[in-house]
Amino acid sequence: MDENKFGQLKKYLTDYIAVNDEMFSIFCSKFKFKTLQRNEVLLKAGDICSYMYFVKSGCLRIFMLDAEGKEATRFLVFENKFGTAFPSFTLQEPSMAFIQSLETSEVLYISYRDFQQLLDSFPGWEKVYRINLEKDYIDSIKRIEGLITVDAKDRYQLLLSENQMLIKRLPSKIVADYLGISQETLSRLKSKK
Protein backbone atom coordinates (compact mmCIF):
# COMPACT_ATOMS: atom_id res chain seq x y z
CA MET A 1 0.00 0.00 0.00
CA ASP A 2 1.44 3.32 -1.11
CA GLU A 3 0.47 5.68 1.74
CA ASN A 4 1.53 8.69 -0.33
CA LYS A 5 -0.71 7.73 -3.20
CA PHE A 6 -3.76 6.56 -1.28
CA GLY A 7 -3.51 8.35 2.10
CA GLN A 8 -6.08 11.02 1.24
CA LEU A 9 -8.51 8.45 -0.09
CA LYS A 10 -8.11 6.46 3.12
CA LYS A 11 -8.96 9.55 5.16
CA TYR A 12 -12.01 10.12 2.95
CA LEU A 13 -13.26 6.67 3.94
CA THR A 14 -12.20 6.58 7.58
CA ASP A 15 -13.90 9.92 8.26
CA TYR A 16 -17.12 7.86 8.07
CA ILE A 17 -16.39 4.14 8.42
CA ALA A 18 -13.80 1.79 9.91
CA VAL A 19 -11.65 0.08 7.27
CA ASN A 20 -8.81 -2.37 7.93
CA ASP A 21 -5.69 -2.47 5.74
CA GLU A 22 -6.69 -5.59 3.87
CA MET A 23 -10.10 -4.17 2.94
CA PHE A 24 -8.56 -0.84 1.99
CA SER A 25 -6.13 -2.62 -0.38
CA ILE A 26 -9.10 -4.16 -2.16
CA PHE A 27 -10.76 -0.74 -2.37
CA CYS A 28 -7.62 0.94 -3.76
CA SER A 29 -6.98 -1.78 -6.34
CA LYS A 30 -9.91 -0.35 -8.34
CA PHE A 31 -8.27 3.07 -8.71
CA LYS A 32 -5.60 4.29 -11.12
CA PHE A 33 -3.39 7.34 -10.69
CA LYS A 34 -2.82 10.13 -13.22
CA THR A 35 -1.12 13.54 -13.35
CA LEU A 36 -3.03 16.08 -15.44
CA GLN A 37 -1.60 19.09 -17.23
CA ARG A 38 -3.01 22.57 -16.68
CA ASN A 39 -6.03 23.02 -19.00
CA GLU A 40 -6.02 19.36 -20.02
CA VAL A 41 -9.47 18.23 -21.17
CA LEU A 42 -10.56 14.86 -19.71
CA LEU A 43 -13.98 14.63 -21.29
CA LYS A 44 -15.64 16.35 -24.23
CA ALA A 45 -19.36 17.06 -24.49
CA GLY A 46 -21.03 14.32 -26.52
CA ASP A 47 -18.81 11.56 -25.11
CA ILE A 48 -19.93 9.20 -22.36
CA CYS A 49 -18.07 9.80 -19.11
CA SER A 50 -16.40 6.54 -18.04
CA TYR A 51 -14.67 7.66 -14.86
CA MET A 52 -15.24 9.08 -11.42
CA TYR A 53 -12.27 11.20 -10.25
CA PHE A 54 -10.87 11.72 -6.77
CA VAL A 55 -8.82 14.94 -6.76
CA LYS A 56 -5.58 14.57 -4.76
CA SER A 57 -4.29 18.02 -5.72
CA GLY A 58 -5.36 20.72 -8.15
CA CYS A 59 -8.83 21.44 -9.46
CA LEU A 60 -11.24 20.03 -12.02
CA ARG A 61 -13.80 22.20 -13.76
CA ILE A 62 -17.07 20.87 -15.17
CA PHE A 63 -18.29 23.32 -17.79
CA MET A 64 -20.66 23.64 -20.70
CA LEU A 65 -20.87 25.71 -23.84
CA ASP A 66 -23.99 27.83 -24.28
CA ALA A 67 -25.75 28.54 -27.59
CA GLU A 68 -23.17 31.23 -28.46
CA GLY A 69 -20.21 29.00 -27.64
CA LYS A 70 -19.51 30.81 -24.37
CA GLU A 71 -18.22 28.68 -21.50
CA ALA A 72 -20.47 28.26 -18.45
CA THR A 73 -18.90 26.69 -15.36
CA ARG A 74 -21.21 24.20 -13.68
CA PHE A 75 -19.03 22.89 -10.87
CA LEU A 76 -15.51 23.06 -9.51
CA VAL A 77 -13.93 20.09 -7.74
CA PHE A 78 -11.01 20.75 -5.42
CA GLU A 79 -8.70 18.36 -3.55
CA ASN A 80 -10.06 15.51 -1.40
CA LYS A 81 -13.35 15.44 -3.28
CA PHE A 82 -14.86 13.11 -5.84
CA GLY A 83 -16.19 14.65 -9.02
CA THR A 84 -17.23 13.79 -12.56
CA ALA A 85 -19.70 14.78 -15.26
CA PHE A 86 -22.31 13.33 -12.94
CA PRO A 87 -25.38 12.80 -15.17
CA SER A 88 -23.25 11.25 -17.92
CA PHE A 89 -21.31 9.00 -15.53
CA THR A 90 -24.37 7.89 -13.56
CA LEU A 91 -26.70 7.31 -16.51
CA GLN A 92 -23.89 6.27 -18.91
CA GLU A 93 -25.23 8.60 -21.57
CA PRO A 94 -23.49 11.30 -23.67
CA SER A 95 -22.33 14.26 -21.58
CA MET A 96 -23.64 17.81 -21.89
CA ALA A 97 -20.49 19.00 -20.13
CA PHE A 98 -16.71 19.03 -20.50
CA ILE A 99 -14.27 18.10 -17.74
CA GLN A 100 -11.03 20.07 -17.63
CA SER A 101 -8.10 20.24 -15.24
CA LEU A 102 -7.72 23.93 -14.36
CA GLU A 103 -4.34 23.48 -12.68
CA THR A 104 -1.67 20.79 -12.74
CA SER A 105 -3.67 18.15 -10.89
CA GLU A 106 -3.20 14.68 -9.48
CA VAL A 107 -6.20 12.40 -9.56
CA LEU A 108 -7.20 8.84 -8.74
CA TYR A 109 -9.85 7.56 -11.10
CA ILE A 110 -12.17 4.57 -11.17
CA SER A 111 -14.29 3.11 -13.98
CA TYR A 112 -18.09 3.10 -13.92
CA ARG A 113 -18.17 -0.70 -13.63
CA ASP A 114 -15.73 -0.85 -10.71
CA PHE A 115 -17.56 2.03 -9.01
CA GLN A 116 -20.89 0.17 -9.19
CA GLN A 117 -19.19 -2.99 -7.98
CA LEU A 118 -17.82 -1.21 -4.90
CA LEU A 119 -21.33 0.13 -4.17
CA ASP A 120 -22.73 -3.40 -4.31
CA SER A 121 -20.01 -5.21 -2.45
CA PHE A 122 -17.74 -2.98 -0.36
CA PRO A 123 -19.13 -2.68 3.20
CA GLY A 124 -19.88 0.92 4.10
CA TRP A 125 -18.99 2.45 0.72
CA GLU A 126 -22.63 3.05 -0.16
CA LYS A 127 -22.99 4.99 3.10
CA VAL A 128 -19.88 7.11 2.47
CA TYR A 129 -20.97 7.79 -1.09
CA ARG A 130 -24.55 8.58 -0.02
CA ILE A 131 -23.45 11.10 2.62
CA ASN A 132 -21.18 12.90 0.14
CA LEU A 133 -23.91 12.77 -2.49
CA GLU A 134 -26.18 14.57 -0.01
CA LYS A 135 -23.49 17.25 0.38
CA ASP A 136 -23.07 17.65 -3.38
CA TYR A 137 -26.83 17.82 -3.83
CA ILE A 138 -27.06 20.50 -1.13
CA ASP A 139 -24.29 22.47 -2.89
CA SER A 140 -26.21 22.28 -6.14
CA ILE A 141 -29.41 23.42 -4.41
CA LYS A 142 -27.52 26.42 -2.99
CA ARG A 143 -26.22 27.10 -6.50
CA ILE A 144 -29.82 27.10 -7.78
CA GLU A 145 -30.92 29.38 -4.92
CA GLY A 146 -28.15 31.79 -5.87
CA LEU A 147 -29.11 31.73 -9.53
CA ILE A 148 -32.84 32.24 -9.00
CA THR A 149 -32.96 34.72 -6.15
CA VAL A 150 -29.75 36.58 -5.61
CA ASP A 151 -28.33 39.51 -7.57
CA ALA A 152 -24.70 39.69 -8.78
CA LYS A 153 -23.42 41.56 -5.74
CA ASP A 154 -25.04 39.19 -3.24
CA ARG A 155 -23.83 36.18 -5.21
CA TYR A 156 -20.26 37.45 -4.93
CA GLN A 157 -20.65 38.08 -1.19
CA LEU A 158 -22.13 34.58 -0.74
CA LEU A 159 -19.19 33.02 -2.53
CA LEU A 160 -16.78 35.17 -0.55
CA SER A 161 -18.25 33.90 2.72
CA GLU A 162 -18.71 30.27 1.71
CA ASN A 163 -15.81 29.58 -0.60
CA GLN A 164 -13.18 32.29 -0.43
CA MET A 165 -10.49 29.88 -1.69
CA LEU A 166 -12.25 29.65 -5.00
CA ILE A 167 -12.00 33.43 -5.53
CA LYS A 168 -8.36 33.56 -4.45
CA ARG A 169 -7.16 30.59 -6.44
CA LEU A 170 -8.89 30.78 -9.78
CA PRO A 171 -8.55 33.21 -12.70
CA SER A 172 -11.09 36.06 -12.70
CA LYS A 173 -12.52 34.76 -15.94
CA ILE A 174 -13.52 31.47 -14.32
CA VAL A 175 -14.88 33.10 -11.15
CA ALA A 176 -16.99 35.55 -13.19
CA ASP A 177 -18.26 32.73 -15.33
CA TYR A 178 -19.09 30.60 -12.25
CA LEU A 179 -21.06 33.51 -10.80
CA GLY A 180 -22.77 34.18 -14.11
CA ILE A 181 -21.53 37.79 -14.21
CA SER A 182 -19.16 39.71 -16.50
CA GLN A 183 -15.48 40.14 -15.64
CA GLU A 184 -16.05 43.89 -15.41
CA THR A 185 -18.79 43.43 -12.81
CA LEU A 186 -16.54 41.06 -10.87
CA SER A 187 -13.59 43.44 -10.73
CA ARG A 188 -15.94 46.26 -9.68
CA LEU A 189 -17.26 44.05 -6.85
CA LYS A 190 -13.73 43.00 -5.87
CA SER A 191 -12.46 46.58 -5.63
CA LYS A 192 -15.46 47.73 -3.58
CA LYS A 193 -15.90 45.54 -0.52
Added chain:
Amino acid sequence: MDENKFGQLKKYLTDYIAVNDEMFSIFCSKFKFKTLQRNEVLLKAGDICSYMYFVKSGCLRIFMLDAEGKEATRFLVFENKFGTAFPSFTLQEPSMAFIQSLETSEVLYISYRDFQQLLDSFPGWEKVYRINLEKDYIDSIKRIEGLITVDAKDRYQLLLSENQMLIKRLPSKIVADYLGISQETLSRLKSKK
Protein backbone atom coordinates in the same frame (compact mmCIF):
# COMPACT_ATOMS: atom_id res chain seq x y z
CA MET B 1 -51.34 -3.34 6.33
CA ASP B 2 -53.54 -0.80 4.57
CA GLU B 3 -52.78 -1.45 0.88
CA ASN B 4 -54.61 1.72 -0.09
CA LYS B 5 -52.50 3.87 2.20
CA PHE B 6 -49.12 2.28 1.62
CA GLY B 7 -49.40 0.62 -1.82
CA GLN B 8 -47.51 3.39 -3.65
CA LEU B 9 -44.75 3.40 -1.06
CA LYS B 10 -44.43 -0.36 -1.43
CA LYS B 11 -44.02 0.00 -5.19
CA TYR B 12 -41.38 2.69 -4.60
CA LEU B 13 -39.36 0.14 -2.62
CA THR B 14 -40.03 -2.98 -4.67
CA ASP B 15 -38.98 -1.23 -7.88
CA TYR B 16 -35.44 -1.63 -6.45
CA ILE B 17 -35.38 -4.24 -3.69
CA ALA B 18 -37.30 -7.31 -2.50
CA VAL B 19 -39.30 -6.67 0.68
CA ASN B 20 -41.52 -9.18 2.48
CA ASP B 21 -44.75 -8.16 4.22
CA GLU B 22 -43.33 -8.31 7.70
CA MET B 23 -40.39 -6.07 6.81
CA PHE B 24 -42.64 -3.67 4.96
CA SER B 25 -44.88 -3.34 8.03
CA ILE B 26 -41.86 -2.25 10.04
CA PHE B 27 -40.93 0.26 7.32
CA CYS B 28 -44.46 1.71 7.16
CA SER B 29 -44.80 2.01 10.92
CA LYS B 30 -42.42 5.00 10.73
CA PHE B 31 -44.74 6.99 8.45
CA LYS B 32 -47.82 9.04 9.23
CA PHE B 33 -50.55 10.07 6.80
CA LYS B 34 -51.90 13.57 6.21
CA THR B 35 -54.24 15.33 3.79
CA LEU B 36 -53.10 18.84 2.88
CA GLN B 37 -55.26 21.73 1.76
CA ARG B 38 -54.54 23.63 -1.44
CA ASN B 39 -51.92 26.32 -0.69
CA GLU B 40 -51.30 24.98 2.83
CA VAL B 41 -47.80 25.89 4.04
CA LEU B 42 -45.93 22.98 5.68
CA LEU B 43 -42.70 24.78 6.48
CA LYS B 44 -41.70 28.43 6.76
CA ALA B 45 -38.24 29.79 5.98
CA GLY B 46 -36.25 30.10 9.20
CA ASP B 47 -37.73 26.94 10.73
CA ILE B 48 -35.92 23.61 10.79
CA CYS B 49 -37.53 21.05 8.52
CA SER B 50 -38.40 17.97 10.61
CA TYR B 51 -40.02 15.77 7.97
CA MET B 52 -39.42 14.01 4.68
CA TYR B 53 -42.62 13.75 2.61
CA PHE B 54 -43.76 11.04 0.21
CA VAL B 55 -46.39 12.50 -2.12
CA LYS B 56 -49.29 10.08 -2.72
CA SER B 57 -51.33 12.60 -4.70
CA GLY B 58 -51.06 16.29 -5.46
CA CYS B 59 -47.95 18.42 -5.58
CA LEU B 60 -45.57 20.10 -3.14
CA ARG B 61 -43.67 23.24 -4.04
CA ILE B 62 -40.35 24.23 -2.48
CA PHE B 63 -39.91 27.97 -2.93
CA MET B 64 -37.92 30.91 -1.66
CA LEU B 65 -38.43 34.64 -1.39
CA ASP B 66 -35.88 36.85 -3.14
CA ALA B 67 -34.62 40.20 -1.90
CA GLU B 68 -37.76 41.95 -3.20
CA GLY B 69 -40.09 39.40 -1.61
CA LYS B 70 -40.86 37.75 -4.97
CA GLU B 71 -41.41 33.98 -4.87
CA ALA B 72 -38.84 31.80 -6.62
CA THR B 73 -39.75 28.15 -7.12
CA ARG B 74 -36.84 25.83 -6.43
CA PHE B 75 -38.44 22.41 -6.90
CA LEU B 76 -41.77 20.76 -7.49
CA VAL B 77 -42.53 17.31 -6.08
CA PHE B 78 -45.29 15.29 -7.73
CA GLU B 79 -46.89 11.96 -6.73
CA ASN B 80 -44.78 8.88 -5.97
CA LYS B 81 -41.73 10.97 -5.09
CA PHE B 82 -40.05 11.91 -1.85
CA GLY B 83 -39.37 15.57 -1.25
CA THR B 84 -38.52 18.06 1.48
CA ALA B 85 -36.57 21.26 2.09
CA PHE B 86 -33.51 19.12 1.54
CA PRO B 87 -30.63 21.16 3.03
CA SER B 88 -32.65 21.99 6.15
CA PHE B 89 -33.87 18.41 6.66
CA THR B 90 -30.48 16.82 6.00
CA LEU B 91 -28.37 19.26 8.02
CA GLN B 92 -31.12 19.97 10.60
CA GLU B 93 -30.55 23.70 10.25
CA PRO B 94 -32.98 26.59 9.56
CA SER B 95 -34.51 26.44 6.10
CA MET B 96 -33.99 29.03 3.37
CA ALA B 97 -37.12 27.71 1.68
CA PHE B 98 -40.85 27.27 2.26
CA ILE B 99 -42.78 24.08 1.55
CA GLN B 100 -46.32 24.50 0.28
CA SER B 101 -48.98 22.12 -1.02
CA LEU B 102 -50.00 23.53 -4.41
CA GLU B 103 -53.04 21.27 -4.75
CA THR B 104 -55.11 19.21 -2.31
CA SER B 105 -52.44 16.62 -1.59
CA GLU B 106 -52.08 13.37 0.31
CA VAL B 107 -48.69 12.68 1.84
CA LEU B 108 -46.94 10.17 4.04
CA TYR B 109 -44.32 11.80 6.23
CA ILE B 110 -41.46 10.57 8.39
CA SER B 111 -39.39 12.34 11.04
CA TYR B 112 -35.66 13.04 10.62
CA ARG B 113 -34.81 10.60 13.41
CA ASP B 114 -36.87 7.74 12.00
CA PHE B 115 -35.50 8.45 8.52
CA GLN B 116 -31.91 8.16 9.76
CA GLN B 117 -32.81 5.02 11.66
CA LEU B 118 -34.20 3.38 8.52
CA LEU B 119 -30.98 4.28 6.68
CA ASP B 120 -28.92 2.62 9.39
CA SER B 121 -31.03 -0.45 9.95
CA PHE B 122 -33.49 -1.24 7.16
CA PRO B 123 -31.84 -3.59 4.62
CA GLY B 124 -31.77 -2.04 1.15
CA TRP B 125 -33.26 1.32 2.09
CA GLU B 126 -29.92 3.10 1.80
CA LYS B 127 -29.62 1.74 -1.76
CA VAL B 128 -33.14 2.86 -2.73
CA TYR B 129 -32.55 6.29 -1.20
CA ARG B 130 -29.11 6.61 -2.83
CA ILE B 131 -30.44 5.79 -6.30
CA ASN B 132 -33.25 8.34 -5.96
CA LEU B 133 -30.83 10.88 -4.55
CA GLU B 134 -28.73 10.43 -7.71
CA LYS B 135 -31.84 11.15 -9.78
CA ASP B 136 -32.71 14.25 -7.76
CA TYR B 137 -29.12 15.47 -7.99
CA ILE B 138 -29.15 14.97 -11.76
CA ASP B 139 -32.43 16.93 -11.97
CA SER B 140 -30.83 19.77 -10.02
CA ILE B 141 -27.77 19.72 -12.30
CA LYS B 142 -30.07 19.96 -15.33
CA ARG B 143 -31.83 22.85 -13.60
CA ILE B 144 -28.46 24.61 -13.18
CA GLU B 145 -27.54 23.91 -16.81
CA GLY B 146 -30.82 25.48 -17.89
CA LEU B 147 -30.26 28.53 -15.69
CA ILE B 148 -26.67 29.17 -16.78
CA THR B 149 -26.75 28.39 -20.48
CA VAL B 150 -30.18 28.40 -21.99
CA ASP B 151 -32.35 31.37 -22.97
CA ALA B 152 -36.04 31.68 -22.00
CA LYS B 153 -37.36 30.15 -25.21
CA ASP B 154 -35.08 27.11 -25.04
CA ARG B 155 -35.83 26.66 -21.34
CA TYR B 156 -39.54 26.47 -22.15
CA GLN B 157 -38.94 23.98 -24.97
CA LEU B 158 -36.76 21.88 -22.66
CA LEU B 159 -39.48 21.78 -20.02
CA LEU B 160 -42.08 20.99 -22.68
CA SER B 161 -40.07 17.98 -23.85
CA GLU B 162 -39.01 16.75 -20.39
CA ASN B 163 -41.93 17.58 -18.15
CA GLN B 164 -45.04 18.52 -20.12
CA MET B 165 -47.29 17.56 -17.19
CA LEU B 166 -45.83 20.38 -15.15
CA ILE B 167 -46.87 22.96 -17.77
CA LYS B 168 -50.34 21.46 -18.16
CA ARG B 169 -51.12 21.05 -14.48
CA LEU B 170 -49.80 24.14 -12.77
CA PRO B 171 -50.88 27.80 -12.85
CA SER B 172 -48.96 29.96 -15.37
CA LYS B 173 -47.63 32.03 -12.50
CA ILE B 174 -45.83 29.02 -11.01
CA VAL B 175 -44.54 27.76 -14.37
CA ALA B 176 -43.17 31.21 -15.27
CA ASP B 177 -41.58 31.51 -11.87
CA TYR B 178 -40.03 28.00 -12.15
CA LEU B 179 -38.55 28.95 -15.53
CA GLY B 180 -37.35 32.30 -14.22
CA ILE B 181 -39.29 34.25 -16.85
CA SER B 182 -42.20 36.67 -16.74
CA GLN B 183 -45.81 35.51 -17.24
CA GLU B 184 -45.96 37.65 -20.37
CA THR B 185 -42.95 35.87 -21.87
CA LEU B 186 -44.48 32.52 -20.97
CA SER B 187 -47.82 33.22 -22.62
CA ARG B 188 -45.99 34.49 -25.72
CA LEU B 189 -43.98 31.24 -25.84
CA LYS B 190 -47.11 29.15 -25.27
CA SER B 191 -49.03 30.79 -28.11
CA LYS B 192 -46.12 30.44 -30.53
CA LYS B 193 -44.84 26.85 -30.58
